[in-house]
Every structure is written in structure tokens, then in C-alpha cells.
Amino acid sequence: MEKTQKSLTRREFFLKFGAQVTGAGAGILLVQESIPALAAASPTKKYGMVIDTNRCIACHGCTIACTSENNVPDGHYRSWVKIMSKGKYPNVSSHFLPRLCNNCEDAPCLNLCPTGATYRTHEDGVVHVNREVCVGCRICVVACPYGSCFINPITNTADKCDFCYHRITKGLKPACVDACTGKARIFGDLNDPESEISHYIENRSTQRLRADLDTRPKVHYVNADENIMGPDYGKLLGRRS
Amino acid sequence: MNESVQYIYWIEHGVAMGYLIAWYLWLISLAEGTHIVAHLSWLYYRTEDYRPLEKVGTFQPFIILALVPLFLVADLAHPERFYTMFYHWHWTSPVAYGVYIITFCMISYAIHAYYLFRPELMHRARQEGPLQFVYRLVVFNHAESGGIREVRQRQERRERFWAGVSFFFSFMGLIYLGILLSSFKGRVVWHSSVMVFIFFSFGACSGSAFLILLTHLKNALAHTSPKALVEQRRYLAEFGILLKYSLVAQAAVFFIYFVLLQYTGIGGRLASKVFFGGPRAFQFWFFQVAIGLIVPFALVLFKSMRQNVIVSSIASIASMLGTLYGCMNIFIGGQLLPMTHFRWEHLESEPGRMAFGIIIMAVMFVFFLVTYKVLPYENIEA
Numbered sequence: 001m002e003k004t005q006k007s008l009t010r011r012e013f014f015l016k017f018g019a020q021v022t023g024a025g026a027g028i029l030l031v032q033e034s035i036p037a038l039a040a041a042s043p044t045k046k047y048g049m050v051i052d053t054n055r056c057i058a059c060h061g062c063t064i065a066c067t068s069e070n071n072v073p074d075g076h077y078r079s080w081v082k083i084m085s086k087g088k089y090p091n092v093s094s095h096f097l098p099r100l101c102n103n104c105e106d107a108p109c110l111n112l113c114p115t116g117a118t119y120r121t122h123e124d125g126v127v128h129v130n131r132e133v134c135v136g137c138r139i140c141v142v143a144c145p146y147g148s149c150f151i152n153p154i155t156n157t158a159d160k161c162d163f164c165y166h167r168i169t170k171g172l173k174p175a176c177v178d179a180c181t182g183k184a185r186i187f188g189d190l191n192d193p194e195s196e197i198s199h200y201i202e203n204r205s206t207q208r209l210r211a212d213l214d215t216r217p218k219v220h221y222v223n224a225d226e227n228i229m230g231p232d233y234g235k236l237l238g239r240r241s
Numbered sequence: 242m243n244e245s246v247q248y249i250y251w252i253e254h255g256v257a258m259g260y261l262i263a264w265y266l267w268l269i270s271l272a273e274g275t276h277i278v279a280h281l282s283w284l285y286y287r288t289e290d291y292r293p294l295e296k297v298g299t300f301q302p303f304i305i306l307a308l309v310p311l312f313l314v315a316d317l318a319h320p321e322r323f324y325t326m327f328y329h330w331h332w333t334s335p336v337a338y339g340v341y342i343i344t345f346c347m348i349s350y351a352i353h354a355y356y357l358f359r360p361e362l363m364h365r366a367r368q369e370g371p372l373q374f375v376y377r378l379v380v381f382n383h384a385e386s387g388g389i390r391e392v393r394q395r396q397e398r399r400e401r402f403w404a405g406v407s408f409f410f411s412f413m414g415l416i417y418l419g420i421l422l423s424s425f426k427g428r429v430v431w432h433s434s435v436m437v438f439i440f441f442s443f444g445a446c447s448g449s450a451f452l453i454l455l456t457h458l459k460n461a462l463a464h465t466s467p468k469a470l471v472e473q474r475r476y477l478a479e480f481g482i483l484l485k486y487s488l489v490a491q492a493a494v495f496f497i498y499f500v501l502l503q504y505t506g507i508g509g510r511l512a513s514k515v516f517f518g519g520p521r522a523f524q525f526w527f528f529q530v531a532i533g534l535i536v537p538f539a540l541v542l543f544k545s546m547r548q549n550v551i552v553s554s555i556a557s558i559a560s561m562l563g564t565l566y567g568c569m570n571i572f573i574g575g576q577l578l579p580m581t582h583f584r585w586e587h588l589e590s591e592p593g594r595m596a597f598g599i600i601i602m603a604v605m606f607v608f609f610l611v612t613y614k615v616l617p618y619e620n621i622e623a
Contacts, residue, residue, distance in 0.1 A: 088245050114329075114337045114340070115326055116330070133322075134322075136318020142576060145426070145580065231581055235246075235583040
């Protein structure tokens with residue numbers, strides 16, 4: 001076949017192609033290098049909580065304080081304590097797991113909300129529900145793997161823990177943290193290396209609920225029993241483990 | 242050791258979304274499956290005799306899609322805010338896309354059905370009769386010259402264009418249903434790419450069954466010439482073959498789904514238990530497998546049975562019932578797995594919502610019957 005003036009030789013093609021691939025690669029590397037630098041320079045906070053289960057005495061003070069502070073209707077909970085006993089007499093141990101919304105970094109309730117009523121405040125990473133926009137479709141309730149969302153029968157909208165946002169923006173601690181008898185709850189900015197919560201996490205081994213789902217919860221637990229951490233599917237399957 | 246674990250205090254979360262939404266998913270898969278089957282068959286046959294069935298397979302799904310959002314609205318805690326879903330759009334949520342997909346689907350069905358009926362409507366608009374003003378109104382009082390064949394030839398490109406658009410949105414609708422459920426990563430029963438294929442198989446089964454049933458109903462209620470009746474029954478017997486293979490496909494997809502669940506860890510095995518021996522076992526084995534798969538398969542297995550109006554109608558009803566229970570088993574069953582504790586979640590009865598759903602279904606049926614009497618489904622001989 002006769003070649004035209006515009007056609008490329010194989011050598012020219014590979015030279016141009018190679019130059020373009022090298023350029024694109026260098027661009028991607030530069031962007032990747034700059035992302036952590038940008039993140040480090042970011043002034044945003046990341047509010048989270050550590051719950052030291054060694055200190056929890058299951059007094060339900062957090063549940064009552066939360067209900068009172070946020071006008072949570074009867075039969076619904078933004079914060080509660082799961083209680084379990086393990087072993088056989090005389091070797092019995094009690095285990096408590098205070099529960100609340102994990103304000104996940106990759107929150108399924110936020111991702112699946114069709115109207116964007118569930119949203120995140122970018123300056124601190126807290127997940128909220130906008131009651132003016134929520135249509136009450138219950139998708140967030142079904143999507144949350146931790147059972148932390150519910151439909152508030154008074155407002156007819158989704159409801160969940162937002163770390164008592166009205167308090168923390170005024171420099172106060174969430175009501176459950178203030179009410180905790182054993183000082184089991186530590187609240188603060190996970191992005192601040194000098195904060196109490198950061199030191200607590202740094203010096204202890206912590207766990208997060210349903211880590212397999214990669215929702216990146218911002219509530220960490222210290223020394224929680226593995227049986228109390230998630231749903232007990234083994235019991236429903238009638239299996240001994 | 243699990244046997245020595247005792248739960249003392251916990252919170253039950255219950256089933257948040259009940260039967261009304263399961264019903265909604267089933268009706269959408271039914272409408273879209275019916276349209277896909279009707280249109281694919283048109284592409285296969287391409288004869289004028291087939292056109293009445295294409296009309297059934299386009300206009301009846303439009304009626305369903307026009308009324309089915311009421312199921313969703315009735316289930317909202319703030320039903321008066323339903324319309325805000327169109328402009329408070331959240332790009333990561335499948336439902337945000339679904340609202341538009343189902344709306345465009347409904348609009349495209351309406352326009353496609355309009356072009357399918359238009360030549361006969363033009364003809365009726367020219368004839369004296371009690372409903373002449375209605376026919377004139379629906380053709381915008383614009384009487385084209387020429388016979389039915391000429392009118393159809395002139396609009397053929399527009400008709401085929403809207404057929405293609407509605408076909409595309411039908412597929413998008415079924416894909417949407419699958420992605421909608423599989424996007425819930427905390428729900429083991431739903432979080433599987435097989436969901437898309439489950440809804441495809443539901444669409445194929447219920448779609449072919451619905452088309453058979455509706456056409457039999459149309460033939461019983463509207464006047465159909467003996468020649469057209471023979472032709473249509475031949476097509477319906479062939480839809481019986483389609484139903485047969487759709488049932489096999491549905492069984493195969495569910496088999497794959499359950500095999501995959503076995504490899505999804507303890508959650509997957511518990512998800513299987515919901516169907517095999519758990520709280521949805523009776524609905525699964527009796528309604529979904531026995532009534533919905535085995536009975537219709539046996540009824541459409543042989544040619545003589547497929548040609549029998551009563552037998553094929555019973556097979557269609559059984560198949561539709563099976564897919565309805567299939568949707569309910571997956572949707573409700575997916576929410577029965579506990580979130581934080583050790584018992585099946587509790588499903589509260591919803592008599593008010595169920596009554597609402599039944600009323601809407603009755604309204605749909607009345608619309609079907611009215612359109613059989615009013616709209617020209619049959620070809621009009623020149």
C-alpha cells in the first residue's frame with residue numbers, strides 16, 4: 001500500500017506514544033505526591049471517639065443523657081449500651097459495649113441517601129441529617145450496618161447521633177461523654193496529634209465495628225470482647241464456635 | 242465459646258422497609274420485563290399480526306409505571322416531599338438515578354404506545370361514533386390523509402425511535418433495581434452483583450407471563466377477529482416457550498446466588514438460612530419454588546398445554562405469584578438478618594399500607610379493562 005505524506009513511520013509512532021505515556025505518568029506521579037501534602041496542610045478536624053470498655057460500668061448514664069439532651073423519643077436510641085455475659089459459673093465475665101453512630105468516613109447512610117439530606121460537615125467530618133430535606137424514605141436506616149439510624153416519629157425524618165453538634169461547636173463535650181461515670185468515653189479531634197484522643201489511640205490497641213465493610217468508623221473501642229462487637233450470626237445458625 | 246454467651250441487654254431495630262416497597266420493586270420488574278419481552282418479540286416476528294401484542298406490552302406497562310410511584314410515596318415518612326427527590330439530587334445514591342430512570346421509562350412507554358396506536362386512532366377519529374371526540378382529542382385533532390398503512394409508514398421512523406428509547410430505559414430500569422439492592426454493603430442478602438441478574442430473570446418470567454395473561458384477557462373482553470385470534474394464540478403459545486426457559490433461567494440464577502452465598506462467610510450462610518429454613522422458608526419453598534417455578538414449568542412444558550388458554554393463564558398467574566414472592570423474600574429477607582444482636586429482626590404488620598397497595602392494584606386492573614374497551618388494540622383491516 002502506498003504511504004501518504006501524513007502517515008507515521010513505526011519509529012515515529014513509538015516515539016510519540018512513548019513521550020505521551022511518559023508525560024502522563026509523570027503527571028500522575030506529581031498529583032499523587034501532592035495529595036498527602038495537601039491533606040497534611042488541610043486545617044480540617046476529624047471528630048471521633050474512643051470508648052474504653054475496661055472503664056464502662058453499664059450504668060446507662062450515656063443513654064439517659066443523650067435522650068435528655070437530644071429529645072430522643074421513647075423506644076428509640078441515639079446511644080445505648082449492649083450487655084452480655086460470658087462463661088459458666090464460677091468463671092463468668094460481663095461485657096459492655098456502648099453504641100452510637102460511628103460517623104463513618106465512608107458512611108453508607110450518606111452515600112445512599114437519595115436527596116442528600118444526610119450530609120457531612122467538611123470542617124469536622126461529622127455526619128448530619130437535614131430535617132428540612134429528608135423525605136423519610138428509610139434508606140439510611142436500612143443502609144447503616146450498625147443500626148444507628150432510625151425514623152424519629154415526631155419529626156418523621158431520619159435521626160442519628162451527631163456527637164451533640166450543638167454542644168461541640170460551642171467547645172463543650174457531647175452529653176454522653178460528660179455523663180459517663182467511668183470516663184470511658186474520650187472525644188476529640190483525630191487529626192490533632194496533640195489531642196487526648198490521638199494519644200489514647202496511639203498508646204493502645206483499638207478496634208472498630210464491622211471493619212470488614214470498610215466504612216472507616218470514627219468510633220474506636222479499647223478491649224471490647226469479640227463476641228459483643230457485631231451481630232451473633234453463629235447463634236442463629238445454631239453453631240458452636 | 243458461643244454456648245456460654247448470654248445477652249442481657251440489646252436494641253432491636255426491626256424491618257425498616259416493608260411489603261409496599263417489595264411490591265414496588267416487583268411491579269417495576271413486571272412492567273419492564275413485559276415491555277422487553279414484547280419488543281424483543283417484535284424484533285423477532287416483525288409482522289402486522291403481532292402488533293396488537295406489542296400494543297399490550299407497551300401500554301399496560303405504562304399504566305403500571307404511572308401508578309407505581311404511589312407505592313413509594315405511601316411508604317415515605319414525608320410523602321408530601323416526594324417531588325423534592327427530582328431536584329435534591331445526590332449523585333452517589335442509586336435511588337436518585339432511579340427516580341429519573343423510572344420517569345423517563347414511563348414517558349418513553351407513553352410516546353411509544355402513542356405511535357403504536359396513532360394510525361388506528363386516526364382512523365377512528367374520522368369515523369362517526371360515541372367516542373369520536375376522544376379519538377380526535379388524542380390525535381390533537383390533526384387528521385392525516387391516507388389509510389392506516391400509509392399513516393404507519395409515514396411515522397415508522399419515529400415509532401421505531403421511541404421503541405428503541407423505551408427498550409433502553411426498560412433495561413436500565415432492571416439494572417437499576419439490581420444495583421439499588423446490591424449497593425447496601427451492610428446487607429449480606431442484597432450485596433451481590435447477582436441481584437441484577439435476579440431482576441432480569443424476574444423481568445423475563447413475569448414479563449412473558451403478564452403478556453400471555455393480558456392478551457388472553459384482552460381477547461376475552463375486546464372483539465378480536467377469528468383470524469387474528471388464531472394468530473395471537475400462536476404467538477402466545479410461543480411466549481409459553483419463552484416463559485419455560487425464563488423459569489429455567491430464574492432457577493439457574495438463584496442456584497448460582499445460593500452457591501455464592503455459601504462462599505460469603507457466616508453471613509452468607511445465614512442469608513441462605515433465611516430462605517431454606519428461616520423465617521422466609523415457607524414463602525420460599527411453597528410460593529417461590531413450588532407455585533412460582535415448578536407448577537408453571539410443568540404447565541408450559543408441552544405444546545398442547547401451552548396452546549390451552551386456561552392452562553397457560555394458570556401458568557402465567559403462578560409464575561407472576563412466584564416472582565412476587567421472590568421479590569418479597571429477597572427484600573424482606575435481606576432485612577431480617579440482625580444488625581447488632583442475635584435474633585431475626587421483627588417485621589411489623591402493615592394493614593393500612595397493604596390495603597392501600599391492594600386498592601392501587603385494583604385501580605390498575607380497572608384501567609386495563611377500560612383501555613381494552615376504548616383503545617384500538619386490534620389491527621383495523623383496510
